Amino acid sequence: MRPIEGVTVVVDLDEMVITGYRDRVVVPMPKAGGTDYRTMKPNTKEKLSGLRKGFIVEGHMIRWDNWAFHLAFDARAGLVISHAAVSEHGTSPHRRSVMYRGFISELFVPYMDTAEEWYYRTFFDEGEYGLGLFAFPLVPTKDCPAKAEFFDGYYAGQSGRPVKVERVFCVFERYAGDVSWRHTETGIPNRVFTEVRPEVTLVVRMVSTLGNYDYIIDWEFMHSGSIKVKVGLTGILEVKATPYTHVDQTTGDDIHGTLLAENTIGMYHDHFITYHLDLDVDGPENSFVVSKMETVRAARASLRKSYWTVVRETVKTELDARVLLGRAGPADLVVVNPNKRTAVGNQVGYRLIPEGGTGTSLLSNDDYPQIRAAYLKNEVWVTTYNASEKWVGGLYTYQSRGDDNLAVWSLRNKSIENTDIVLWYTVGFHHIPYQEDFPVMPTLSGGFELRPANFFESNPLLKMGLPCVGFVYLPNCTKET
Amino acid sequence: MRPIEGVTVVVDLDEMVITGYRDRVVVPMPKAGGTDYRTMKPNTKEKLSGLRKGFIVEGHMIRWDNWAFHLAFDARAGLVISHAAVSEHGTSPHRRSVMYRGFISELFVPYMDTAEEWYYRTFFDEGEYGLGLFAFPLVPTKDCPAKAEFFDGYYAGQSGRPVKVERVFCVFERYAGDVSWRHTETGIPNRVFTEVRPEVTLVVRMVSTLGNYDYIIDWEFMHSGSIKVKVGLTGILEVKATPYTHVDQTTGDDIHGTLLAENTIGMYHDHFITYHLDLDVDGPENSFVVSKMETVRAARASLRKSYWTVVRETVKTELDARVLLGRAGPADLVVVNPNKRTAVGNQVGYRLIPEGGTGTSLLSNDDYPQIRAAYLKNEVWVTTYNASEKWVGGLYTYQSRGDDNLAVWSLRNKSIENTDIVLWYTVGFHHIPYQEDFPVMPTLSGGFELRPANFFESNPLLKMGLPCVGFVYLPNCTKET
Numbered sequence: 030m031r032p033i034e035g036v037t038v039v040v041d042l043d044e045m046v047i048t049g050y051r052d053r054v055v056v057p058m059p060k061a062g063g064t065d066y067r068t069m070k071p072n073t074k075e076k077l078s079g080l081r082k083g084f085i086v087e088g089h090m091i092r093w094d095n096w097a098f099h100l101a102f103d104a105r106a107g108l109v110i111s112h113a114a115v116s117e118h119g120t121s122p123h124r125r126s127v128m129y130r131g132f133i134s135e136l137f138v139p140y141m142d143t144a145e146e147w148y149y150r151t152f153f154d155e156g157e158y159g160l161g162l163f164a165f166p167l168v169p170t171k172d173c174p175a176k177a178e179f180f181d182g183y184y185a186g187q188s189g190r191p192v193k194v195e196r197v198f199c200v201f202e203r204y205a206g207d208v209s210w211r212h213t214e215t216g217i218p219n220r221v222f223t224e225v226r227p228e229v230t231l232v233v234r235m236v237s238t239l240g241n242y243d244y245i246i247d248w249e250f251m252h253s254g255s256i257k258v259k260v261g262l263t264g265i266l267e268v269k270a271t272p273y274t275h276v277d278q279t280t281g282d283d284i285h286g287t288l289l290a291e292n293t294i295g296m297y298h299d300h301f302i303t304y305h306l307d308l309d310v311d312g313p314e315n316s317f318v319v320s321k322m323e324t325v326r327a328a329r330a331s332l333r334k335s336y337w338t339v340v341r342e343t344v345k346t347e348l349d350a351r352v353l354l355g356r357a358g359p360a361d362l363v364v365v366n367p368n369k370r371t372a373v374g375n376q377v378g379y380r381l382i383p384e385g386g387t388g389t390s391l392l393s394n395d396d397y398p399q400i401r402a403a404y405l406k407n408e409v410w411v412t413t414y415n416a417s418e419k420w421v422g423g424l425y426t427y428q429s430r431g432d433d434n435l436a437v438w439s440l441r442n443k444s445i446e447n448t449d450i451v452l453w454y455t456v457g458f459h460h461i462p463y464q465e466d467f468p469v470m471p472t473l474s475g476g477f478e479l480r481p482a483n484f485f486e487s488n489p490l491l492k493m494g495l496p497c498v499g500f501v502y503l504p505n506c507t508k509e510t
Numbered sequence: 511m512r513p514i515e516g517v518t519v520v521v522d523l524d525e526m527v528i529t530g531y532r533d534r535v536v537v538p539m540p541k542a543g544g545t546d547y548r549t550m551k552p553n554t555k556e557k558l559s560g561l562r563k564g565f566i567v568e569g570h571m572i573r574w575d576n577w578a579f580h581l582a583f584d585a586r587a588g589l590v591i592s593h594a595a596v597s598e599h600g601t602s603p604h605r606r607s608v609m610y611r612g613f614i615s616e617l618f619v620p621y622m623d624t625a626e627e628w629y630y631r632t633f634f635d636e637g638e639y640g641l642g643l644f645a646f647p648l649v650p651t652k653d654c655p656a657k658a659e660f661f662d663g664y665y666a667g668q669s670g671r672p673v674k675v676e677r678v679f680c681v682f683e684r685y686a687g688d689v690s691w692r693h694t695e696t697g698i699p700n701r702v703f704t705e706v707r708p709e710v711t712l713v714v715r716m717v718s719t720l721g722n723y724d725y726i727i728d729w730e731f732m733h734s735g736s737i738k739v740k741v742g743l744t745g746i747l748e749v750k751a752t753p754y755t756h757v758d759q760t761t762g763d764d765i766h767g768t769l770l771a772e773n774t775i776g777m778y779h780d781h782f783i784t785y786h787l788d789l790d791v792d793g794p795e796n797s798f799v800v801s802k803m804e805t806v807r808a809a810r811a812s813l814r815k816s817y818w819t820v821v822r823e824t825v826k827t828e829l830d831a832r833v834l835l836g837r838a839g840p841a842d843l844v845v846v847n848p849n850k851r852t853a854v855g856n857q858v859g860y861r862l863i864p865e866g867g868t869g870t871s872l873l874s875n876d877d878y879p880q881i882r883a884a885y886l887k888n889e890v891w892v893t894t895y896n897a898s899e900k901w902v903g904g905l906y907t908y909q910s911r912g913d914d915n916l917a918v919w920s921l922r923n924k925s926i927e928n929t930d931i932v933l934w935y936t937v938g939f940h941h942i943p944y945q946e947d948f949p950v951m952p953t954l955s956g957g958f959e960l961r962p963a964n965f966f967e968s969n970p971l972l973k974m975g976l977p978c979v980g981f982v983y984l985p986n987c988t989k990e991t
Contacts, residue, residue: 030774030949034751037627053626056751059773066950141819143812145534146518165694171706174687205686206655206713208726210950212745213646213719225652228953232687238694245689253952264693270515270537276855283806283819288854290968292540293511297803297818322778322940324872325764331624335874337778338622338764339942355836359869359940371945373769374757380944384866384956388840391805393816459803459840461820463861463963464852468511469547469691471734471971472709473961475865480954482944487771490952 030064066212066491067224083202084231086178091200093231095489096250097124100233102182102197105420106132107160108235108246115254115481117489126309127256127379127479133160133246134305134421134453136239137402139392140267141297142285147269150298151398154239156426160246164237166196173199173234203230209253209490226490230257241265244302245472254489259476260302260386265469266295266462287462295462299388301405303421304477306452307414310484311366311377313449317344317411318378319352320361343367345446347439350411354387362409363482367447375483381454383408386475388457401429403436405455410435414449421453511545547693547972548705564683565712567659572681574712576970577731578605581714583663583678586901587613588641589716589727596735596962598970607790608737608860608960614641614727615786615902615934617720618883620873621748622778623766628750631779632879635720637907641727645718647677654680654715684711690734690971707971711738722746725783726953735970740957741783741867746950747776747943768943776943780869782886784902785958787933788895791965792847792858794930798825798892799859800833801842824848826927828920831892835868843890844963848928856964862935864889867956869938882910884917886936891916895930902934 034056039049084093090112091100098113109132114124139151154160161184167173182197209228215221231250236243245261266289273279274291286294308315321340327333339361344350352362365378390405392398404410404421412418412435420426423433431437435453456475465471481489515537520530565574571593572581579594590613595605620632635641642665648654663678690709696702712731717724726742747770754760755772767775789796802821808814820842825831833843846859871886873879885891885902893899893916901907904914912918916934937956946952962970 030746030749032749032751035627057753057773059749059751059771063771064949141817143808143814143817146516148808148812148814163696165696165702165704168704168706171708172689172692172704174685174708177687201687203687204655206658206682206684208653208742208744208953210744210952211653211717211724211726212950213717213724215644215646215719215721221646223646223649223653224950225649227652227655236692236694238696240696243692243694245692251952254946255952261689263689263691265511268511268513268540270513270540272538274854276851285817285819287964288856290540290544290854292538297820320942322872322942324874326874327624327629327877331629332878333624333629334877335872335880336622336624336766337872337940338766339778355839358836359872361940361942370757373755373771373945375769375945382866382954385864391803391816391818391840393805393807396808396815397813399816459818459842461801461803461842464854464856465735465962465964465966465969467968468545469693469705469969469972471691471732471736471969472689473863481946483768483946485946487948488946488950488952491950 031059031061033058063487066488083229084200093250094252095124096231098250100180100198102161102184102194103132104161104184105155105159106134107164107237108132108198108233108248110233110248113256117485117492125311129307129309129313131248131304131306133302134419135303135426136160136244137299137301137303137405137422138242139299139398142269147296150267152239153401153422153426156420156422158239160237160244163239164194164197164235166194167199167234167236169196172236174201177201197235199234201232203232203249204228209251210488226493238264241267252490252493254481254484256479257476258304258479259474260456261472261474262300262458263470263472266466267298269294269296287464289462289464289467293467295466297462298460299390300458300460301390301402301455302457303404303453303455305419305421306454306479308364308379308452308479309449310364310379311369314366314368314447315364315450316367316446317350317450317452318342318363318365318376319344320363322359343446344411345444346442347410347412347445348442350409350445351407351439352409353389353407354383354409361482364450364452371483371486377484378482379479379484380482381409381452382478382480384476384478386456386458388459389455391459400431401434403431404434404453405457408455408457410439410453411445412438412451412453413443413445414451418451512540512542514539544968547969564710565681574731575733576605577712579731581661581679583642583665583675584613585642585665586636586640587615588645588718589613589679589714589729591714591729594737598966598973606792610788610790610794612729612785612787614783615900616784616907617641617725618780618782618784618886618903619723620780620879623750628777631748633720634882634903634907637901637903639720641718641725644720645675645678645716647675648680648715648717650677653717655682658682678716680715682713684713684730685709690732691969719745722748733971733974735962735965737960738957739785739960740955741937742953742955743781743939744951744953747947748779750775750777768945770943770945770948774948776947778943779941780871781939781941782871782883782936783938784885784934784936786900786902787935787960789845789860789933789960790930791845791860792850795847795849795928796845796931797848797927798831798931798933799823799844799846799857800825801844803840824927825892826925827923828891828893828926829923831890831926832888832920833890834870834888835864835890842963845931845933852964852967858965859963860960860965861963862890862933863959863961865957865959867937867939869940870936872940881912882915884912885915885934886938889936889938891920891934892926893919893932893934894924894926895932899932
């Protein structure tokens with residue numbers, strides 16, 4: 030971490046002698062302060078998890094080590110996280126805002142058959158049914174681990190009376206055997222040492238069953254400041270009856286699916302889970318930055334012909350903020366606060382990292398379901414915050430003719446610089462069924478990570494004590510006393 | 511699961527009367543057999559995990575429930591999985607071949623600065639250093655959970671004597687609180703019931719530390735037949751000293767990285783982890799099938815304008831098998847055995863599902879490091895099996911001038927139909943450093959899933975008893991007696 034820059038030494042390994050030495054340029058050596066990850070002292074006064082329930086519930090607020098957030102239930106969206114804020118361990122008890130509100134805004138599932146009984150099966154599972162209305166009680170020890178805590182949800186029924194959904198959420202600390210950071214230092218002969226921190230996270234879960242499909246909806250909070258958002262698809266395929274009993278009989282006939290068993294076709298379809306992510310990165314005024322990696326030809330004097338560098342563009346308007354990941358070329362997508370900078374001057378930010386499930390809609394633009402779901406030709410959109418724009422497919426999805434959705438809102442093409450913005454991200458799966466999905470489907474997952482990007486001055490984990498893992502207390506872990 | 515096809519009923523929801531009924535077409539109703547996931551009886555004679563160590567070690571073979579595989583250590587590749595075979599629970603003790611051999615073939619890390627002290631930093635971390643030679647002992651309870659079992663590795667040292675690497679691998683059962691499948695059945699009023707199976711997997715891990723970076727290399731075996739392959743990046747950034755102490759001083763100067771602290775730049779670079787996946791799906795003769803999803807215009811009579819269908823192409827030759835994921839359009843990538851079909855006639859297969867980390871090289875084709883790593887312009891390649899082609903960047907990587915690598919081998923453009931083939935897949939990260947990565951980096955992960963695709967007749971989990979999770983025995987889980 031403290032390079033002496035500009036020195037090149039050439040060694041003859043046969044003779045073991047230095048045959049060349051060049052001191053091309055003199056650059057100040059970086060200071061030692063903050064470079065040694067080993068010597069960071071955990072703040073032992075801090076409350077670290079390791080209780081049976083590693084978190085604290087105060088009303089609708091959940092506090093867990095360096096995180097705090099509000100957990101709410103909504104008939105339409107189901108699980109809603111809001112006022113999520115995080116601090117760095119050992120520095121300050123002050124938690125800084127990350128996300129004003131995050132939830133799944135729509136779940137669109139179009140099937141790919143034009144037959145009279147099938148063409149209309151283009152379900153807006155949230156706007157037409159409701160992720161909350163179709164969330165059923167979680168099964169202790171199976172849907173969530175034994176030490177999970179469960180929360181009930183309430184919504185207004187058709188009569189106006191409250192309806193209770195028991196155990197609609199669970200919250201649990203997870204130790205999956207993974208590592209939050211590690212390093213083996215081998216530079217000093219015969220003095221190899223290894224530092225490792227096991228990774229303990231906090232998972233918030235809801236499961237919605239929209240008819241045949243079950244969606245396992247997870248928000249996972251990490252000590253590093255990351256939020257990992259994941260959706261697991263399981264449940265039952267929509268199948269169509271057919272006279273066919275063997276694939277060889279289908280030659281020349283598009284059966285719009287996979288023959289799963291005799292007389293049974295699992296139909297081609299998509300799952301598009303669109304998240305409303307109203308990030309407030311260290312405050313409400315944010316901008317959307319696309320850091321494109323672009324190839325540059327090296328100067329002729331160099332022995333390299335090329336390298337890539339970062340062209341950092343603050344996106345100006347809503348229409349310019351649309352990103353189709355496959356086409357866009359490599360880029361980091363970052364929501365920054367242009368008014369807050371780190372000590373060395375980087376804008377504080379959070380970046381979006383896709384982790385599986387990046388399909389967009391393949392329907393024609395003039396097709397009625399596509400007109401209603403016009404926002405599904407790009408994975409990423411950014412709009413200015415507008416209190417009425419919560420539902421990406423429109424407030425009244427059943428009656429939607431495509432005149433109230435994200436694609437329409439974006440046409441106003443407002444400025445999204447240094448203002449309260451909403452990031453919309455779709456996790457998309459094209460689903461060709463396979464026989465393994467019959468009669469019930471092994472979970473298939475996708476999602477994304479929201480990861481701090483110059484939000485902290487340095488790795489926020491370093492001053493954290495060794496986490497205590499569930500019931501298994503690691504030696505010297507930081508227990509609550 | 512037993513649709514009565516072709517019937518449409520129109521209901522007036524205000525009046526609650528049927529106003530229309532149409533029986534358009536008569537199709538045989540699928541049989542009941544195999545459709546009810548609830549009634550599947552677990553085979554209680556089967557040994558299911560739930561021991562302190564849920565798996566059996568016999569020499570180099572590891573057996574775990576429906577999986578068996580060979581685990582070996584190699585100075586260059588590090589962790590090598592071979593002879594991986596899987597069975598369906600409760601049907602047959604016969605395990606069918608999935609993968610002859612799988613390992614990381616190369617790990618290329620080019621830096622993006624042309625300065626004299628930096629231009630050559632284009633490390634082939636495996637061919638030039640060795641994932642095995644740079645694997646250090648895992649730390650119990652931190653690198654792997656408390657109940658993990660550890661294995662030593664041996665390689666031939668420079669004197670020819672065996673060198674022991676203690677605890678180079680760990681193997682452990684993981685229960686991360688996730689669900690392998692579930693469904694809530696809501697179709698019958700007042701009779702909502704939920705079936706859930708918790709997911710227990712077997713993880714095999716090695717960590718290699720190549721100088722500054724630590725790579726956490728996981729192979730995760732799942733009861734569903736999937737293998738999830740993941741690499742976690744952590745450790746220390748390569749930094750460069752600079753006179754700059756604030757971003758504002760750098761205006762107009764490409765510093766080839768991020769100012770992380772005063773006088774310290776974290777340099778732009780990539781990580782390309784290329785896997786050699788010699789799949790033998792139900793036998794050695796396999797083919798590579800690309801199932802493309804293509805938009806089709808609907809017939810004019812339909813109320814839909816469009817849908818997508820699958821154009822299934824068996825790729826004929828090595829050059830045609832190259833896939834650049836972002837450009838290729840949506841497709842399922844499947845290795846099939848064209849000689850083995852399911853009862854209804856689907857070719858048995860395994861598909862590759864990318865899960866984060868899909869970058870390819872941005873260097874110019876005429877740049878020397880790119881000539882040596884010419885295989886990094888596509889994520890996916892398929893070649894015929896050749897015993898001498900294990901190392902994607904060439905056998906003697908140090909001396910490579912680009913004349914011995916995967917891109918060159920593929921130029922012979924051999925037929926890859928119905929023969930022993932190797933799938934090569936690269937997990938790639940473009941790494942723009944952020945201040946959080948300093949002085950040690952929180953783990954960033956990517957990988958892929960190898961998932962059965964018509965390999966089994968139906969969901970292979972159904973006849974499996976409820977797994978016993980580590981020490982926490984679920985009620986009625988299937989213990990070994």
